[in-house]
Amino acid sequence: MDGNGRWALERGLPRLAGHKAGAEAVSRCLRAAMHRGVKYLTLYAFSSENWSREPAEVADLTSLLRYYLRHKVAExxxxxxxxxxxxxxxxxxxxxxxxxxxxxxxxxxxxxxxLLLALSYGGRGDIVQAARRLAQSVQQGDLKPEEINETLFADKLWTAGVPDPDVVVRTSGEFRLSNFLLWQSAYAELVFLDIFWPDFNEGHFATVLEAYARRERRFGTRPSAS
Structure with a gap:
């Protein structure tokens, strides 16, 4: 969910205003997902790299998170x-x-x-912590190195028990994953939207689903004859 700061800058507003507008876009995205029958939705709310931002902005982001935890979770x-x-x-x-x-x-x-909210999340960090947990099991004698496979590794990721994403959406016109679900997105369809996240609405959600429906997912197999 990228572009909150630039959205605010274009309007002469403080970055916090952009983050608040981004939170409203989250609500619209959730409504659209529920209306369309989507079962899993992961939102990249705060990356591991975001800790390097100005302390005041980090404080604003965590305060906003607290507000929504206290006022939106019951709903x-x-x-x-x-x-x-x-x-x-x-x-x-x-x-x-x-x-x-x-x-x-x-x-x-x-x-x-x-709803999975990725907080203090980084795809590389996710992979590293999973490898560390497996290494500890080997060290303790509970697991043999040759027993490690992709299924066992996935079970040690923070997303354990959740299906891999079918589609990954990136807003703000950027064309990169930015350390998001690197292992899990191996075969995800990628959709890039040239809008800032605060402008995301139900129409954009429908556009994403329509784009996904047109893709042919082969997972490394031969194209179909049709």
């Missing part, structure tokens, strides 16, 4: 949304981690849609 729960957080959550303070845990606990039995 999502009523809508049947399950919330999961993926990433290096240990970098957040204890009180925020407790709020994240409460949101997961409250919504864990919901089945209409699973």
């Amino acid at each position: 999502l729960h009523r809508e049947g949304v399950r919330i999961r957080f993926i990433g290096d959550l240990a970098r957040f303070d204890v009180s925020l981690r407790e709020e994240l845990a409460r949101a997961e606990t409250l919504t864990r039995n919901n089945g209409r849609l699973t």
Whole structure:
């Protein structure tokens, strides 16, 4: 979800205004996903690289996260949304981690849609922590190196238990993944939108699904004869 800061800059507004507008776009995206029957939606809300931003902006982002945890989770729960957080959550303070845990606990039995929020997340970091956990199992004698396969590795990622994404969407006109779900997106269809994230709406969601429906997914196999 890229372009909050540039959206605000174009309008002569502080970056926080862009982040608030981006949060409203999240609400529109969620409504569209539920309306279309999407079962899993992952939003890249705060990357591991975002920690290097100005402390004031990081504080604004975490404050905004707290606000939505306190004011929106109950609504999502009523809508049947399950919330999961993926990433290096240990970098957040204890009180925020407790709020994240409460949101997961409250919504864990919901089945209409699973919303994964990637916080303090990086695809390389995800792969490294999975490798580290497997190495520890080998070191402890619980696992043999030759027993490690792709399925076992995927089970150690922060997204364990969640299907790999069918489609990855990048806004703001950038053409890169920016360290998002690198392992999981191996065969995802990529869609790039030349809009800033705060402008994302239900029409854009429909455009993404239409683009996906036109793709032929072969997963390395031969093209179909048709």
